[in-house]
Amino acid sequence: MATTLTKTDLGELIRLARVKRGLSWAEIAESIGKDPVWTVAALLGQHPLAAGDAATVASLLDLDDEAATVLQTVPYRGSDAATATDPTIYRFHEALAVYGPAIKELIHEEFGDGIMSAINFQMSVQRRPHPEGDRVVVTFDGKFLDYAWTHSAQEVSR
Structure with missing residues (x-):
């Protein structure tokens, strides 16, 4: 069935x-x-x-x-268009739209040319008290993967 x-x-x-x-x-x-x-x-x-x-x-x-x-079952990862409009999820899109380029620059400055893995990855969500209202602390912890540019034997022999 x-x-x-x-x-x-x-x-x-x-x-x-x-x-x-x-x-x-x-x-x-x-x-x-x-x-x-x-x-x-x-x-x-x-x-x-x-x-x-x-x-x-x-x-x-x-x-x-x-x-x-x-x-x-192994999923098709990601989310549908409706999920992206959820206010909580949208704030992450908004934060990455504003701070994403800065995060990218800082990662490259600290680690070199590469990316943070979202596969070899952990994440935590915590509450932190604050006088003006509790804060949401989200930590992304991903392995750094450097771009390893390799060349085929044909390219090297030229």
Whole structure:
């Protein structure tokens, strides 16, 4: 039988099931021994879960076998156009539009010609008290990947 449940639809079911059961994202992450940010991204459709982790989450949230199977599939990563208009997500687009070129320059100055990996990557979200209102602290922690320009044997022999 073909699976008709999409990762996007499953993400919505998971959001509802989590609230219905009174679970925090951190509790779900702890149940599978994974980082909370990674776990939430996975459960919203951005990463596949190992079979055992998918079974644990399905049991915890009372999801069926089809949902456990969908949790294990490799996703098409990224988000749809509607997600980009969410105010919280849009602020990240806005911040990177304003500060992205400066971040790029500072990375290149510190590390050289390369990029920060979003594959070999960790992220954390924390709250920091502040007199004018609590602050959201988001840390991106990605491996630096230098551009390694190689030339084919044909180019070198010229």
